[in-house]
Amino acid sequence: MAEVLHKVVNEERQGEAFAPFAEDPNTYNKKFYIESYGCQMNFSDSEIVASILQEQGFGATRNFEEASLVLINTCSIREKAEQTVRNRLQTFKSIKDNRPGMLIGVLGCMAERLKAKFLEEEKLVDIVVGPDAYRSLPGLINEAEGGQKTVNVLLSREETYADIAPVRLDSNGVTAFVSIMRGCNNMCTFCVVPFTRGRERSRDAVSIVNECKDLFDRGYREVTLLGQNVDSYHFVNAEGEEITFDKLLELVALVSPLLRVRFSTSHPKDITDDVLHTMAKYDNICEYIHLPVQSGNTRILQQMNRTYTREWYLNKVKRIREIMPDCGLSTDVISGFCSETEEEHQDTLSLMEMCRFDMAYMFSYSERPGTLAARRYEDDVPEDVKKRRLEEIITLQNGHSRESYKNDIGKTFKVLIEGNSKRSDADWCGRNSQNKMVVFPKGSHNFQKGDYANVKINSATSATLIGEIV
Ligand code: SAH
Ligand code: SF4
Ligand code: F3S
Numbered sequence: 001m002a003e004v005l006h007k008v009v010n011e012e013r014q015g016e017a018f019a020p021f022a023e024d025p026n027t028y029n030k031k032f033y034i035e036s037y038g039c040q041m042n043f044s045d046s047e048i049v050a051s052i053l054q055e056q057g058f059g060a061t062r063n064f065e066e067a068s069l070v071l072i073n074t075c076s077i078r079e080k081a082e083q084t085v086r087n088r089l090q091t092f093k094s095i096k097d098n099r100p101g102m103l104i105g106v107l108g109c110m111a112e113r114l115k116a117k118f119l120e121e122e123k124l125v126d127i128v129v130g131p132d133a134y135r136s137l138p139g140l141i142n143e144a145e146g147g148q149k150t151v152n153v154l155l156s157r158e159e160t161y162a163d164i165a166p167v168r169l170d171s172n173g174v175t176a177f178v179s180i181m182r183g184c185n186n187m188c189t190f191c192v193v194p195f196t197r198g199r200e201r202s203r204d205a206v207s208i209v210n211e212c213k214d215l216f217d218r219g220y221r222e223v224t225l226l227g228q229n230v231d232s233y234h235f236v237n238a239e240g241e242e243i244t245f246d247k248l249l250e251l252v253a254l255v256s257p258l259l260r261v262r263f264s265t266s267h268p269k270d271i272t273d274d275v276l277h278t279m280a281k282y283d284n285i286c287e288y289i290h291l292p293v294q295s296g297n298t299r300i301l302q303q304m305n306r307t308y309t310r311e312w313y314l315n316k317v318k319r320i321r322e323i324m325p326d327c328g329l330s331t332d333v334i335s336g337f338c339s340e341t342e343e344e345h346q347d348t349l350s351l352m353e354m355c356r357f358d359m360a361y362m363f364s365y366s367e368r369p370g371t372l373a374a375r376r377y378e379d380d381v382p383e384d385v386k387k388r389r390l391e392e393i394i395t396l397q398n399g400h401s402r403e404s405y406k407n408d409i410g411k412t413f414k415v416l417i418e419g420n421s422k423r424s425d426a427d428w429c430g431r432n433s434q435n436k437m438v439v440f441p442k443g444s445h446n447f448q449k450g451d452y453a454n455v456k457i458n459s460a461t462s463a464t465l466i467g468e469i470v
Pocket of ligand 2: 184191192
Protein backbone atom coordinates (compact mmCIF):
# COMPACT_ATOMS: atom_id res chain seq x y z
CA MET A 1 0.00 0.00 0.00
CA ALA A 2 1.57 3.25 -1.12
CA GLU A 3 -0.15 5.49 1.34
CA VAL A 4 -2.17 5.45 4.45
CA LEU A 5 -4.88 7.68 5.75
CA HIS A 6 -4.22 6.72 9.29
CA LYS A 7 -7.00 7.37 11.71
CA VAL A 8 -5.52 7.60 15.12
CA VAL A 9 -8.61 9.35 16.32
CA ASN A 10 -12.09 8.41 15.31
CA GLU A 11 -12.43 11.04 12.61
CA GLU A 12 -15.49 9.75 10.89
CA ARG A 13 -15.62 12.03 7.91
CA GLN A 14 -12.31 12.48 6.17
CA GLY A 15 -11.82 10.15 3.24
CA GLU A 16 -15.01 8.23 3.66
CA ALA A 17 -18.06 7.87 1.53
CA PHE A 18 -21.43 8.57 2.99
CA ALA A 19 -24.96 8.07 1.87
CA PRO A 20 -27.34 10.85 2.66
CA PHE A 21 -30.66 10.98 4.35
CA ALA A 22 -33.07 13.80 3.66
CA GLU A 23 -35.68 14.54 6.27
CA ASP A 24 -38.70 13.47 4.27
CA PRO A 25 -37.65 11.40 1.27
CA ASN A 26 -41.18 10.53 0.17
CA THR A 27 -42.29 14.04 -0.73
CA TYR A 28 -40.19 14.07 -3.91
CA ASN A 29 -40.97 12.24 -7.12
CA LYS A 30 -37.38 12.09 -8.43
CA LYS A 31 -34.56 10.70 -6.35
CA PHE A 32 -30.89 11.50 -6.20
CA TYR A 33 -28.08 9.74 -4.45
CA ILE A 34 -24.86 11.50 -3.52
CA GLU A 35 -21.60 10.12 -2.22
CA SER A 36 -18.72 12.32 -1.04
CA TYR A 37 -14.98 11.85 -0.77
CA GLY A 38 -12.18 14.06 0.50
CA CYS A 39 -12.28 16.87 3.01
CA GLN A 40 -15.07 18.34 5.10
CA MET A 41 -15.44 21.13 2.56
CA ASN A 42 -16.49 18.57 0.02
CA PHE A 43 -19.06 17.09 2.42
CA SER A 44 -20.30 20.57 3.06
CA ASP A 45 -20.59 21.22 -0.70
CA SER A 46 -22.71 18.09 -1.07
CA GLU A 47 -25.19 19.72 1.31
CA ILE A 48 -25.33 22.77 -0.99
CA VAL A 49 -25.89 20.47 -3.96
CA ALA A 50 -28.67 18.66 -2.08
CA SER A 51 -30.35 22.00 -1.46
CA ILE A 52 -30.15 23.00 -5.15
CA LEU A 53 -31.57 19.61 -6.18
CA GLN A 54 -34.38 19.73 -3.65
CA GLU A 55 -35.53 22.99 -5.23
CA GLN A 56 -35.81 21.01 -8.47
CA GLY A 57 -38.02 18.35 -6.89
CA PHE A 58 -35.31 15.81 -6.19
CA GLY A 59 -35.33 13.98 -2.85
CA ALA A 60 -32.26 12.27 -1.39
CA THR A 61 -32.07 8.51 -1.10
CA ARG A 62 -29.58 6.27 0.68
CA ASN A 63 -30.02 3.59 -1.95
CA PHE A 64 -28.35 4.36 -5.28
CA GLU A 65 -30.25 1.56 -6.98
CA GLU A 66 -33.47 3.55 -6.77
CA ALA A 67 -31.97 6.91 -7.79
CA SER A 68 -32.50 8.49 -11.20
CA LEU A 69 -29.50 10.73 -10.55
CA VAL A 70 -26.32 9.36 -8.99
CA LEU A 71 -23.70 11.92 -7.99
CA ILE A 72 -20.18 11.39 -6.76
CA ASN A 73 -18.39 14.33 -5.15
CA THR A 74 -14.73 13.63 -5.72
CA CYS A 75 -11.28 14.38 -4.28
CA SER A 76 -7.93 14.72 -6.09
CA ILE A 77 -5.63 15.27 -3.14
CA ARG A 78 -3.71 12.00 -3.61
CA GLU A 79 -3.65 9.49 -6.41
CA LYS A 80 -5.36 6.92 -4.24
CA ALA A 81 -8.33 9.23 -3.67
CA GLU A 82 -8.87 9.39 -7.42
CA GLN A 83 -8.48 5.63 -7.81
CA THR A 84 -11.20 5.07 -5.21
CA VAL A 85 -13.57 7.21 -7.25
CA ARG A 86 -12.81 5.36 -10.49
CA ASN A 87 -13.51 2.03 -8.77
CA ARG A 88 -16.77 3.37 -7.44
CA LEU A 89 -17.81 4.50 -10.93
CA GLN A 90 -17.35 0.91 -12.11
CA THR A 91 -19.89 -0.22 -9.51
CA PHE A 92 -22.35 2.40 -10.72
CA LYS A 93 -21.78 1.28 -14.30
CA SER A 94 -23.16 -2.19 -13.67
CA ILE A 95 -26.36 -0.61 -12.33
CA LYS A 96 -26.68 1.91 -15.09
CA ASP A 97 -26.46 -0.88 -17.68
CA ASN A 98 -29.75 -2.25 -16.32
CA ARG A 99 -31.39 1.11 -15.78
CA PRO A 100 -31.54 3.21 -18.93
CA GLY A 101 -32.24 6.85 -18.17
CA MET A 102 -30.25 6.88 -14.97
CA LEU A 103 -27.79 9.79 -14.98
CA ILE A 104 -24.33 9.78 -13.42
CA GLY A 105 -22.68 13.05 -12.44
CA VAL A 106 -19.15 13.71 -11.23
CA LEU A 107 -18.72 16.72 -8.96
CA GLY A 108 -15.86 18.26 -7.02
CA CYS A 109 -12.11 18.39 -7.37
CA MET A 110 -11.56 15.52 -9.78
CA ALA A 111 -14.22 16.99 -12.08
CA GLU A 112 -12.35 20.27 -11.97
CA ARG A 113 -8.96 18.66 -12.55
CA LEU A 114 -9.97 16.45 -15.47
CA LYS A 115 -12.75 18.58 -16.98
CA ALA A 116 -14.14 17.24 -20.29
CA LYS A 117 -11.47 14.53 -20.30
CA PHE A 118 -13.61 12.74 -17.76
CA LEU A 119 -16.28 12.14 -20.40
CA GLU A 120 -13.70 10.54 -22.69
CA GLU A 121 -12.09 8.47 -19.96
CA GLU A 122 -15.26 7.30 -18.23
CA LYS A 123 -17.92 6.77 -20.87
CA LEU A 124 -20.69 6.21 -18.36
CA VAL A 125 -20.46 9.73 -16.93
CA ASP A 126 -23.16 12.15 -18.16
CA ILE A 127 -22.45 15.31 -16.17
CA VAL A 128 -19.19 16.90 -14.99
CA VAL A 129 -19.45 19.87 -12.61
CA GLY A 130 -16.69 21.75 -10.80
CA PRO A 131 -16.94 23.13 -7.23
CA ASP A 132 -17.95 26.66 -8.28
CA ALA A 133 -20.59 25.63 -10.83
CA TYR A 134 -23.22 23.83 -8.73
CA ARG A 135 -25.86 26.46 -9.44
CA SER A 136 -25.84 25.31 -13.06
CA LEU A 137 -26.72 21.72 -12.10
CA PRO A 138 -30.46 21.98 -12.88
CA GLY A 139 -29.72 23.16 -16.45
CA LEU A 140 -27.06 20.51 -16.93
CA ILE A 141 -29.41 17.78 -15.68
CA ASN A 142 -32.05 18.97 -18.14
CA GLU A 143 -29.63 18.76 -21.04
CA ALA A 144 -28.38 15.38 -19.90
CA GLU A 145 -31.95 14.10 -19.70
CA GLY A 146 -32.19 15.07 -23.37
CA GLY A 147 -29.21 12.83 -24.11
CA GLN A 148 -26.52 15.51 -24.17
CA LYS A 149 -23.35 15.03 -22.11
CA THR A 150 -22.62 18.22 -20.21
CA VAL A 151 -19.70 19.94 -18.47
CA ASN A 152 -19.37 23.10 -16.40
CA VAL A 153 -16.07 23.55 -14.62
CA LEU A 154 -15.84 27.34 -14.57
CA LEU A 155 -14.13 28.61 -11.45
CA SER A 156 -15.38 31.82 -9.90
CA ARG A 157 -13.82 34.67 -7.96
CA GLU A 158 -17.07 35.43 -6.14
CA GLU A 159 -19.14 32.29 -5.64
CA THR A 160 -19.59 31.37 -1.97
CA TYR A 161 -23.14 29.91 -2.14
CA ALA A 162 -23.86 32.33 0.74
CA ASP A 163 -27.60 32.45 0.05
CA ILE A 164 -28.15 28.69 -0.25
CA ALA A 165 -29.36 26.98 2.92
CA PRO A 166 -27.60 23.60 2.97
CA VAL A 167 -29.73 20.47 3.36
CA ARG A 168 -28.04 18.61 6.23
CA LEU A 169 -27.14 15.15 5.00
CA ASP A 170 -26.52 12.20 7.25
CA SER A 171 -26.70 14.54 10.22
CA ASN A 172 -26.69 13.62 13.90
CA GLY A 173 -28.77 16.78 14.50
CA VAL A 174 -26.16 18.10 16.94
CA THR A 175 -23.01 19.02 14.98
CA ALA A 176 -22.82 20.77 11.60
CA PHE A 177 -20.22 22.17 9.22
CA VAL A 178 -20.46 25.74 7.98
CA SER A 179 -18.31 26.92 5.05
CA ILE A 180 -16.84 30.36 5.66
CA MET A 181 -14.62 30.63 2.61
CA ARG A 182 -13.68 28.84 -0.59
CA GLY A 183 -10.53 28.28 -2.60
CA CYS A 184 -6.93 28.75 -1.55
CA ASN A 185 -4.29 31.33 -2.45
CA ASN A 186 -1.39 29.46 -0.91
CA MET A 187 0.68 27.66 -3.41
CA CYS A 188 2.01 24.73 -1.44
CA THR A 189 3.99 23.00 -4.15
CA PHE A 190 2.61 19.50 -3.45
CA CYS A 191 -1.02 20.55 -3.42
CA VAL A 192 -3.71 20.31 -6.08
CA VAL A 193 -6.32 22.35 -4.17
CA PRO A 194 -5.49 25.81 -5.61
CA PHE A 195 -6.08 24.32 -9.07
CA THR A 196 -9.31 22.49 -8.24
CA ARG A 197 -10.86 25.10 -5.97
CA GLY A 198 -9.63 28.37 -7.44
CA ARG A 199 -8.91 31.67 -5.75
CA GLU A 200 -9.63 32.28 -2.11
CA ARG A 201 -12.81 34.22 -1.25
CA SER A 202 -14.59 34.81 2.04
CA ARG A 203 -18.30 34.42 2.56
CA ASP A 204 -20.44 37.27 3.90
CA ALA A 205 -20.14 37.24 7.71
CA VAL A 206 -23.84 38.01 8.15
CA SER A 207 -24.86 34.94 6.19
CA ILE A 208 -22.44 32.81 8.24
CA VAL A 209 -23.82 34.06 11.55
CA ASN A 210 -27.40 33.65 10.33
CA GLU A 211 -26.72 30.07 9.29
CA CYS A 212 -25.27 29.35 12.75
CA LYS A 213 -28.28 30.98 14.45
CA ASP A 214 -30.64 28.93 12.34
CA LEU A 215 -28.76 25.74 13.22
CA PHE A 216 -28.92 26.60 16.90
CA ASP A 217 -32.68 27.25 16.68
CA ARG A 218 -33.08 23.83 15.10
CA GLY A 219 -31.34 22.13 18.01
CA TYR A 220 -27.75 21.97 16.75
CA ARG A 221 -25.16 22.59 19.45
CA GLU A 222 -21.87 22.67 17.57
CA VAL A 223 -20.67 24.32 14.38
CA THR A 224 -17.33 23.80 12.66
CA LEU A 225 -16.29 26.75 10.52
CA LEU A 226 -14.62 25.45 7.40
CA GLY A 227 -11.99 26.77 5.02
CA GLN A 228 -8.66 25.62 3.58
CA ASN A 229 -7.00 28.42 5.51
CA VAL A 230 -9.50 29.93 7.95
CA ASP A 231 -7.00 32.41 9.41
CA SER A 232 -6.99 34.40 6.20
CA TYR A 233 -10.76 34.96 6.38
CA HIS A 234 -11.40 38.58 5.49
CA PHE A 235 -14.69 40.32 4.82
CA VAL A 236 -15.70 43.96 4.68
CA ASN A 237 -19.29 44.41 5.78
CA ALA A 238 -21.88 46.98 4.67
CA GLU A 239 -20.67 49.44 7.32
CA GLY A 240 -17.15 49.22 5.93
CA GLU A 241 -15.96 47.27 8.97
CA GLU A 242 -13.24 44.69 8.37
CA ILE A 243 -14.04 41.28 9.74
CA THR A 244 -11.02 39.07 10.31
CA PHE A 245 -11.15 35.49 11.53
CA ASP A 246 -10.89 36.35 15.23
CA LYS A 247 -13.86 38.74 14.87
CA LEU A 248 -15.87 36.15 13.00
CA LEU A 249 -15.14 33.56 15.71
CA GLU A 250 -16.42 36.02 18.29
CA LEU A 251 -19.60 36.77 16.32
CA VAL A 252 -20.37 33.06 16.07
CA ALA A 253 -19.49 32.43 19.73
CA LEU A 254 -21.99 35.14 20.69
CA VAL A 255 -24.87 33.30 18.97
CA SER A 256 -25.34 31.37 22.23
CA PRO A 257 -23.11 30.15 25.05
CA LEU A 258 -24.66 26.74 24.41
CA LEU A 259 -23.38 26.64 20.82
CA ARG A 260 -19.90 25.20 20.57
CA VAL A 261 -17.61 26.60 17.90
CA ARG A 262 -14.80 24.75 16.13
CA PHE A 263 -12.83 25.54 12.99
CA SER A 264 -10.57 23.90 10.45
CA THR A 265 -7.98 24.32 8.96
CA SER A 266 -5.44 26.75 10.38
CA HIS A 267 -2.21 27.59 8.60
CA PRO A 268 0.85 28.00 10.86
CA LYS A 269 1.91 31.14 9.00
CA ASP A 270 -1.46 32.87 9.50
CA ILE A 271 -2.90 31.92 12.89
CA THR A 272 -2.69 35.05 15.05
CA ASP A 273 -2.53 35.79 18.77
CA ASP A 274 -5.88 37.54 18.32
CA VAL A 275 -7.41 34.20 17.32
CA LEU A 276 -5.78 32.46 20.31
CA HIS A 277 -6.99 35.15 22.74
CA THR A 278 -10.52 34.98 21.33
CA MET A 279 -10.47 31.19 21.80
CA ALA A 280 -9.32 31.60 25.39
CA LYS A 281 -11.93 34.29 26.11
CA TYR A 282 -15.04 32.30 25.13
CA ASP A 283 -15.84 29.07 26.90
CA ASN A 284 -17.86 27.84 23.96
CA ILE A 285 -14.99 28.13 21.45
CA CYS A 286 -13.37 24.71 21.64
CA GLU A 287 -9.73 24.53 22.67
CA TYR A 288 -8.57 22.49 19.74
CA ILE A 289 -6.41 23.44 16.78
CA HIS A 290 -5.58 21.41 13.71
CA LEU A 291 -2.25 22.87 12.62
CA PRO A 292 -0.74 20.94 9.69
CA VAL A 293 3.06 20.99 9.86
CA GLN A 294 3.80 18.76 6.80
CA SER A 295 7.53 18.47 7.64
CA GLY A 296 9.85 19.26 10.53
CA ASN A 297 12.70 20.37 8.30
CA THR A 298 13.11 23.95 7.13
CA ARG A 299 14.61 23.16 3.74
CA ILE A 300 11.75 20.79 2.91
CA LEU A 301 9.22 23.33 4.21
CA GLN A 302 10.74 25.89 1.85
CA GLN A 303 10.61 23.43 -1.01
CA MET A 304 6.96 22.86 -0.14
CA ASN A 305 6.45 26.65 -0.15
CA ARG A 306 4.85 26.51 3.29
CA THR A 307 6.52 29.90 4.05
CA TYR A 308 7.40 29.07 7.68
CA THR A 309 10.41 27.41 9.26
CA ARG A 310 10.70 24.63 11.82
CA GLU A 311 11.42 27.28 14.48
CA TRP A 312 8.39 29.36 13.48
CA TYR A 313 6.16 26.32 13.83
CA LEU A 314 7.63 25.38 17.23
CA ASN A 315 7.11 28.97 18.39
CA LYS A 316 3.46 28.89 17.32
CA VAL A 317 2.92 25.72 19.33
CA LYS A 318 4.62 27.33 22.32
CA ARG A 319 2.38 30.38 21.97
CA ILE A 320 -0.76 28.23 21.76
CA ARG A 321 0.21 26.43 24.96
CA GLU A 322 1.10 29.65 26.76
CA ILE A 323 -2.32 31.10 26.02
CA MET A 324 -4.27 27.83 26.33
CA PRO A 325 -2.35 25.24 28.36
CA ASP A 326 -5.02 22.59 27.77
CA CYS A 327 -5.47 23.16 24.03
CA GLY A 328 -5.79 20.01 21.91
CA LEU A 329 -3.40 19.95 18.95
CA SER A 330 -3.33 17.82 15.83
CA THR A 331 -1.43 17.95 12.57
CA ASP A 332 -0.86 16.62 9.05
CA VAL A 333 2.48 15.13 8.01
CA ILE A 334 3.82 14.13 4.59
CA SER A 335 6.66 11.60 4.32
CA GLY A 336 9.08 11.39 1.41
CA PHE A 337 8.54 14.72 -0.30
CA CYS A 338 10.89 15.35 -3.24
CA SER A 339 14.58 15.16 -2.27
CA GLU A 340 13.88 14.54 1.44
CA THR A 341 16.99 13.00 3.03
CA GLU A 342 17.11 10.64 5.97
CA GLU A 343 18.30 13.46 8.27
CA GLU A 344 15.44 15.68 7.11
CA HIS A 345 12.99 12.90 7.86
CA GLN A 346 14.55 12.64 11.36
CA ASP A 347 13.75 16.35 11.80
CA THR A 348 10.07 15.53 11.30
CA LEU A 349 10.26 12.84 13.98
CA SER A 350 12.06 15.16 16.41
CA LEU A 351 9.53 17.93 15.82
CA MET A 352 6.77 15.45 16.61
CA GLU A 353 8.61 14.53 19.82
CA MET A 354 8.72 18.18 20.77
CA CYS A 355 5.09 18.99 19.92
CA ARG A 356 3.41 15.80 21.21
CA PHE A 357 0.36 16.00 18.97
CA ASP A 358 -2.85 14.43 20.26
CA MET A 359 -3.64 13.16 16.80
CA ALA A 360 -2.27 13.32 13.25
CA TYR A 361 -3.18 12.54 9.67
CA MET A 362 -0.12 11.05 8.05
CA PHE A 363 0.50 10.54 4.34
CA SER A 364 3.26 9.58 1.97
CA TYR A 365 3.87 12.08 -0.80
CA SER A 366 1.78 11.51 -3.91
CA GLU A 367 2.75 13.56 -6.94
CA ARG A 368 -0.21 15.40 -8.47
CA PRO A 369 -0.11 16.36 -12.15
CA GLY A 370 0.09 20.11 -12.78
CA THR A 371 1.25 21.09 -9.28
CA LEU A 372 4.40 23.17 -8.83
CA ALA A 373 6.24 20.20 -7.31
CA ALA A 374 5.37 18.01 -10.30
CA ARG A 375 6.73 20.66 -12.64
CA ARG A 376 9.80 21.69 -10.64
CA TYR A 377 11.03 18.70 -8.68
CA GLU A 378 11.67 15.06 -9.23
CA ASP A 379 9.56 12.65 -7.17
CA ASP A 380 12.80 10.90 -6.25
CA VAL A 381 12.24 9.25 -2.88
CA PRO A 382 11.60 5.57 -3.68
CA GLU A 383 8.16 4.22 -2.71
CA ASP A 384 9.59 1.75 -0.19
CA VAL A 385 11.52 4.55 1.53
CA LYS A 386 8.43 6.80 1.65
CA LYS A 387 6.51 3.91 3.13
CA ARG A 388 9.13 3.08 5.75
CA ARG A 389 9.38 6.73 6.80
CA LEU A 390 5.61 6.93 7.01
CA GLU A 391 5.53 3.86 9.22
CA GLU A 392 8.07 5.43 11.55
CA ILE A 393 5.96 8.56 11.72
CA ILE A 394 2.81 6.53 12.43
CA THR A 395 4.48 4.42 15.12
CA LEU A 396 5.76 7.52 16.88
CA GLN A 397 2.37 9.25 16.67
CA ASN A 398 0.53 6.17 17.95
CA GLY A 399 2.68 6.32 21.07
CA HIS A 400 1.99 10.03 21.50
CA SER A 401 -1.75 9.55 21.01
CA ARG A 402 -1.86 6.73 23.54
CA GLU A 403 0.05 8.85 26.00
CA SER A 404 -2.15 11.90 25.40
CA TYR A 405 -5.33 9.88 26.00
CA LYS A 406 -3.84 8.13 29.03
CA ASN A 407 -2.96 11.50 30.55
CA ASP A 408 -6.67 12.36 30.61
CA ILE A 409 -7.52 9.56 33.04
CA GLY A 410 -8.85 11.10 36.24
CA LYS A 411 -9.82 14.40 34.57
CA THR A 412 -13.41 15.60 34.19
CA PHE A 413 -14.59 17.05 30.86
CA LYS A 414 -17.70 18.79 29.63
CA VAL A 415 -18.91 16.56 26.81
CA LEU A 416 -21.47 17.47 24.15
CA ILE A 417 -23.60 14.35 23.62
CA GLU A 418 -23.76 13.49 19.90
CA GLY A 419 -25.73 10.25 20.17
CA ASN A 420 -25.51 6.59 21.08
CA SER A 421 -22.05 5.10 21.06
CA LYS A 422 -21.31 2.89 18.08
CA ARG A 423 -20.98 -0.20 20.27
CA SER A 424 -23.98 0.09 22.56
CA ASP A 425 -27.29 1.93 22.90
CA ALA A 426 -26.71 1.92 26.65
CA ASP A 427 -23.79 4.35 26.18
CA TRP A 428 -23.59 7.93 24.98
CA CYS A 429 -20.74 9.28 22.89
CA GLY A 430 -19.61 12.85 22.37
CA ARG A 431 -16.53 15.03 22.32
CA ASN A 432 -14.73 17.14 24.83
CA SER A 433 -13.48 20.62 23.98
CA GLN A 434 -10.15 19.14 22.79
CA ASN A 435 -12.05 17.09 20.18
CA LYS A 436 -11.44 13.73 21.86
CA MET A 437 -14.23 11.19 21.63
CA VAL A 438 -15.68 10.25 25.03
CA VAL A 439 -17.92 7.23 25.68
CA PHE A 440 -19.90 6.78 28.90
CA PRO A 441 -22.91 4.83 30.22
CA LYS A 442 -26.27 6.63 30.12
CA GLY A 443 -27.13 5.22 33.54
CA SER A 444 -30.25 6.63 35.17
CA HIS A 445 -29.50 10.22 34.16
CA ASN A 446 -32.02 11.92 31.97
CA PHE A 447 -29.68 13.30 29.31
CA GLN A 448 -30.59 13.77 25.66
CA LYS A 449 -28.61 14.17 22.46
CA GLY A 450 -27.40 17.79 22.33
CA ASP A 451 -27.04 18.09 26.13
CA TYR A 452 -23.77 18.73 27.90
CA ALA A 453 -22.64 16.21 30.52
CA ASN A 454 -19.69 16.36 32.91
CA VAL A 455 -17.80 13.12 32.50
CA LYS A 456 -14.95 11.79 34.61
CA ILE A 457 -12.46 9.69 32.64
CA ASN A 458 -11.67 6.23 34.04
CA SER A 459 -9.80 4.61 31.15
CA ALA A 460 -8.57 5.28 27.63
CA THR A 461 -7.54 3.72 24.32
CA SER A 462 -5.43 5.64 21.77
CA ALA A 463 -8.59 7.09 20.23
CA THR A 464 -11.35 7.08 22.86
CA LEU A 465 -11.80 8.18 26.46
CA ILE A 466 -14.12 6.07 28.61
CA GLY A 467 -15.78 7.57 31.65
CA GLU A 468 -18.84 8.15 33.80
CA ILE A 469 -21.21 11.03 34.42
CA VAL A 470 -20.40 12.98 37.60
N1 SAH B 1 -5.58 23.38 3.67
C1 SAH B 1 -5.02 22.44 4.52
C2 SAH B 1 -4.80 21.06 3.95
C3 SAH B 1 -5.66 20.53 2.89
S1 SAH B 1 -5.19 18.99 2.20
C4 SAH B 1 -3.67 22.95 4.95
O1 SAH B 1 -3.08 23.77 4.31
O2 SAH B 1 -3.15 22.46 5.91
C5 SAH B 1 -5.04 17.92 3.61
C6 SAH B 1 -3.69 17.32 3.77
O3 SAH B 1 -3.41 16.42 2.71
C7 SAH B 1 -2.53 18.28 3.74
O4 SAH B 1 -2.34 18.93 4.96
C8 SAH B 1 -1.36 17.39 3.41
O5 SAH B 1 -0.79 16.82 4.56
C9 SAH B 1 -2.02 16.28 2.59
N2 SAH B 1 -1.64 16.38 1.17
C10 SAH B 1 -1.95 17.36 0.31
N3 SAH B 1 -1.39 17.12 -0.90
C11 SAH B 1 -0.72 15.94 -0.79
C12 SAH B 1 0.07 15.16 -1.70
N4 SAH B 1 0.28 15.56 -2.94
N5 SAH B 1 0.60 14.01 -1.24
C13 SAH B 1 0.40 13.61 0.04
N6 SAH B 1 -0.34 14.30 0.93
C14 SAH B 1 -0.88 15.47 0.53
FE1 SF4 C 1 -3.18 23.05 -0.26
FE2 SF4 C 1 -1.48 24.60 0.98
FE3 SF4 C 1 -3.86 25.56 0.27
FE4 SF4 C 1 -3.67 23.76 2.24
S1 SF4 C 1 -2.84 25.83 2.26
S2 SF4 C 1 -5.12 23.75 0.55
S3 SF4 C 1 -2.00 22.46 1.56
S4 SF4 C 1 -2.24 24.91 -1.11
FE1 F3S D 1 -9.82 16.69 -1.85
FE2 F3S D 1 -10.67 18.83 -3.06
FE3 F3S D 1 -10.88 18.63 -0.44
S1 F3S D 1 -8.84 17.72 -3.54
S2 F3S D 1 -9.16 17.35 0.10
S3 F3S D 1 -11.90 17.36 -1.92
S4 F3S D 1 -10.52 20.47 -1.60
